Each structure stands twice: as C-alpha cells, then as structure tokens.
Amino acid sequence: MSHSADPRPMTSRRSGPLKGEAQVPGDKSISHRALILGAMSVGETRITGLLEGQDVLDTARAMAAFGAQVERLGPGEWSVHGVGVGGFAEPEGVIDCGNSGTGVRLIMGAVATTPIAVTFTGDASLSRRPMARVTDPLAQFGADITTREGGRLPITIRGAADPVPLRYRTPVASAQIKSAILLAGLNAPGETVVIEAEPTRDHSERMLAGFGAQIRSETTEEGHVITLTGRPELVAQPVAVPRDPSSAAFPVAAALIVPGSRIRVPGVSRNPTRDGLYVTLLEMGADIAFENPREEGGEPVADLVVRHGPLKGVTVPGERAASMIDEFPILSVIAAFAEGATVMNGVAELRVKESDRIDAMARGLEANGVRVEETRDSMTVHGMTSVPGGGTAVTHLDHRIAMSFLILGLATQNPVAVDDGGPIATSFPDFLPLMQGLGGDLG
Ligand SMILES: O=C(O)C1=C[C@@H](OP(=O)(O)O)[C@@H](O)[C@H](O)C1
Numbered sequence: 001m002s003h004s005a006d007p008r009p010m011t012s013r014r015s016g017p018l019k020g021e022a023q024v025p026g027d028k029s030i031s032h033r034a035l036i037l038g039a040m041s042v043g044e045t046r047i048t049g050l051l052e053g054q055d056v057l058d059t060a061r062a063m064a065a066f067g068a069q070v071e072r073l074g075p076g077e078w079s080v081h082g083v084g085v086g087g088f089a090e091p092e093g094v095i096d097c098g099n100s101g102t103g104v105r106l107i108m109g110a111v112a113t114t115p116i117a118v119t120f121t122g123d124a125s126l127s128r129r130p131m132a133r134v135t136d137p138l139a140q141f142g143a144d145i146t147t148r149e150g151g152r153l154p155i156t157i158r159g160a161a162d163p164v165p166l167r168y169r170t171p172v173a174s175a176q177i178k179s180a181i182l183l184a185g186l187n188a189p190g191e192t193v194v195i196e197a198e199p200t201r202d203h204s205e206r207m208l209a210g211f212g213a214q215i216r217s218e219t220t221e222e223g224h225v226i227t228l229t230g231r232p233e234l235v236a237q238p239v240a241v242p243r244d245p246s247s248a249a250f251p252v253a254a255a256l257i258v259p260g261s262r263i264r265v266p267g268v269s270r271n272p273t274r275d276g277l278y279v280t281l282l283e284m285g286a287d288i289a290f291e292n293p294r295e296e297g298g299e300p301v302a303d304l305v306v307r308h309g310p311l312k313g314v315t316v317p318g319e320r321a322a323s324m325i326d327e328f329p330i331l332s333v334i335a336a337f338a339e340g341a342t343v344m345n346g347v348a349e350l351r352v353k354e355s356d357r358i359d360a361m362a363r364g365l366e367a368n369g370v371r372v373e374e375t376r377d378s379m380t381v382h383g384m385t386s387v388p389g390g391g392t393a394v395t396h397l398d399h400r401i402a403m404s405f406l407i408l409g410l411a412t413q414n415p416v417a418v419d420d421g422g423p424i425a426t427s428f429p430d431f432l433p434l435m436q437g438l439g440g441d442l443g
Pocket residue numbers: 028029030101102173174175176177179201325326349
C-alpha cells in the first residue's frame with residue numbers, strides 16, 4: 001500500500017562476532033507469482049512459506065479485488081481460490097501496488113488480455129519508475145492503455161476483448177517484462193513468444209509449467225526464446241516457497257565482514273538464474289559452504305554456512321548482472337572490506353529500481369569514508385582495511401539501500417545511520433530482529 005508513514009531513522013554499530021541461524025523469509029519473486037497464478041487457476045492453491053512483506057501483501061489484496069478468494073491460514077500459509085484464466089472481475093477501486101515493481105508489472109500483464117478496466121497506482125518511488133517497457137508490449141496484445149506523462153503511473157488498462165498473441169524481443173534484461181508478457185499471453189489464442197538476450201530469473205516459466213501451461217525455453221541464435229501456448233486451463237497447485245537468496249544476502253554479508261562470525265542460513269534457493277552474488281563471493285575468496293543441496297518446491301535449495309575471512313576485489317562481468325541484479329547494493333558494501341577494487345559492469349538497470357541504486361550507494365558509501373567511482377552503467381568500490389563509517393545514508397524509499405547500510409555499520413569504526421528504515425518491511429519485515437538475534441547491534 002502507498003502510505004506516507006513518517007520516516008524511521010535507524011542506526012547500526014560495530015558488533016562482536018555474529019553467530020547462529022538466520023531463517024530468512026520466503027522468496028519475493030515466487031511469492032508474487034504464487035498469488036497471481038493461484039488467482040488465475042481453477043481450484044485451491046495452498047501456499048506455504050509466503051513472504052508476508054508489504055509488496056506481496058499488496059499483490060494478495062489485488063488478487064482479492066479481481067474476485068479470487070485469498071485467505072491467510074497462518075504464518076506464511078495462504079489459500080487462493082482462483083477464478084481461472086480470463087476470469088478476473090473488474091475491481092471497484094484502484095489497484096495500489098505500493099512500492100512493488102514486480103507486483104504492478106506482473107499484474108498489468110495478467111489483466112491486459114481480459115476485457116476489464118483497471119487503474120494502477122503506487123508510492124512515490126514506484127510512480128517514478130519506467131512502465132512503458134511493459135505497457136508498450138501489452139498494447140500490442142490489443143489492450144488500450146493510458147499512462148501519465150513519460151509512461152509512468154497512474155496507468156489505466158482496458159484489457160483486450162479480442163487479444164492477439166505476441167512475439168517480442170525484450171529491450172533490456174528483465175524478468176518483469178518477460179513475465180508480464182507471458183501472463184498476458186495466457187489469455188491470448190496461439191503462441192506468445194518472448195526473446196531475451198540474456199536469460200533472466202525463470203520463476204515464471206517454472207511455475208507456469210507447474211500450474212499446467214504448455215511452455216518451453218530454448219537457446220537459439222536469436223537468444224533465449226520462451227514460447228507459451230495460450231488459453232490453458234491452469235490447475236491449482238501447492239506451492240512451497242523457498243527462502244529468498246536476495247534476503248539471505250544481508251546476513252551472509254554481515255557474517256563476511258564482521259570478524260569472528262560464523263552463521264548458518266538454511267533452505268535458500270540456489271536457482272542458477274539468481275545465483276550471481278554467490279558466484280561472485282566465491283571468486284572474492286569468501287568462506288561459504290553450500291550444505292545439503294536438495295530440491296524444494298521445484299527449486300534447488302541448500303543450507304549456507306558462512307564464515308568471516310579475508311576478501312579480495314574482483315571484476316563482475318556484465319553478463320552476470322541479471323543473475324544478481326538486486327544484490328549489487330549489498331555487494332558494494334562487502335567490496336568496501338575487500339583488498340583492492342571491485343568493479344561492477346553492465347549495471348545500468350540499477351538506476352531504475354526503487355531508487356537510483358548506483359547513486360544511492362555511491363553517495364552513502366562516500367559519506368562513510370569509502371571511495372567509489374561510477375559511470376552510467378558501472379560502479380567501482382575501493383576496498384580498505386578499516387572503514388570509517390560515521391555517515392548517514394539517504395535511502396530514497398528503497399529497502400535494499402536501507403538494509404545494505406545497516407549491514408555496513410556492523411563492521412565500521414563508527415556507527416552508520418539511515419534516514420528511513422521503514423521500507424525494509426516491503427521485502428524483509430523481520431530484518432531487525434533476525435540481525436539482532438545473530439548478535440548485530442542495530443535498530
Ligand atoms: O521478476 C521479478 O520477480 C523481479 C525481477 C527483477 O526486476 P527487473 O525485471 O526489472 O530486472 C528484480 O529486480 C526484482 O526484484 C524482481
């Protein structure tokens with residue numbers, strides 16, 4: 001929900017060794033998709049391990065507004081009785097997606113081929129983010145779409161009564177664009193095809209197949225090609241949401257930079273399309289063991305055991321960016337403690353997230369004594385043996401910026417403050433108690 005809550009300043013301080021087990025929340029990407037696909041299915045979808053962050057709660061509310069029966073049965077346990085593909089009813093009010101790019105872009109896709117009129121809104125951050133990347137292809141299905149100037153929210157979509165399928169090459173590596181098109185393609189006759197230059201997170205493809213859609217992915221000379229056959233009957237499925245590797249990155253980072261730490265983070269998704277941070281950390285020399293590798297809810301998972309140790313700077317190739325796109329803010333914090341420079345290439349997309357994450361990280365790190373260089377699509381962090389801290393980071397309604405700087409302060413000489421930790425609740429509501437439980441001095 002968009003709300004203008006008062007800012008919640010938070011501070012973190014140099015801490016003793018972090019110890020114990022970090023039970024991080026359910027994966028945010030899979031949680032949104034479980035609710036949306038549940039709502040587009042026939043029958044009851046039971047979800048366990050759902051992330052109960054504000055982004056996902058906003059998606060749950062939207063599904064109820066379209067006529068699905070959405071019920072919370074217990075912590076992380078939800079039931080969705082769907083209305084079937086093409087079965088969404090016109091909602092009475094606007095659909096407010098709060099802070100969530102995934103929520104608004106996927107739901108816009110899901111309504112674009114159903115003949116209902118829906119107006120979407122979001123908070124100040126979401127209202128600044130580009131939406132034409134999704135509304136342009138959705139219009140090609142036959143939807144009638146009006147946006148605020150510059151393709152921004154609020155947006156009204158009148159879904160196509162007689163949709164035509166689409167063949168579309170995505171202009172930027174984005175699972176949200178791909179997923180919006182696939183969800184729209186569900187109610188278009190024939191084959192909808194998405195072509196991406198670099199593979200992006202594949203949860204939509206895995207889950208659509210699990211719900212009974214005919215979908216295939218192949219790598220051709222055109223790129224990574226996903227083909228969906230429209231008008232399936234989606235069949236309700238139990239969904240066990242694995243723990244979020246993007247949330248796990250915060251306690252993992254803390255253990256890597258606070259001397260003497262050793263923590264365990266159980267049940268984290270190791271989906272290869274989400275694994276780039278962990279590949280990078282191993283290259284930096286991080287001491288991370290992946291124990292008990294197994295399959296849970298259709299995703300590879302493992303228990304992470306992380307120990308503090310020396311790290312060295314590396315160059316992260318641009319081709320890896322999509323598989324760790326949300327982890328660059330926390331990587332730039334880890335990089336501040338590595339020997340030498342860490343160069344992050346091909347990261348222009350960071351400029352259109354909840355905030356301009358290159359700018360937010362660069363300014364915040366500089367305020368804490370770390371040297372950073374940036375270009376339009378790269379960032380270089382110069383590591384140091386002792387990081388001064390003592391600064392305040394501006395978080396710009398961005399949960400990952402807030403969490404990244406609070407982790408920084410656990411290992412700096414002086415405390416690190418953030419102007420507003422409120423947005424952390426969008427993706428990791430128990431971040432503070434979880435980090436305090438490991439021994440972190442923050443709040
Ligand atoms: O599809 C998804 O669930 C997501 C895709 C990514 O966004 P883009 O598609 O804009 O890269 C990522 O940053 C976001 O947190 C979640």
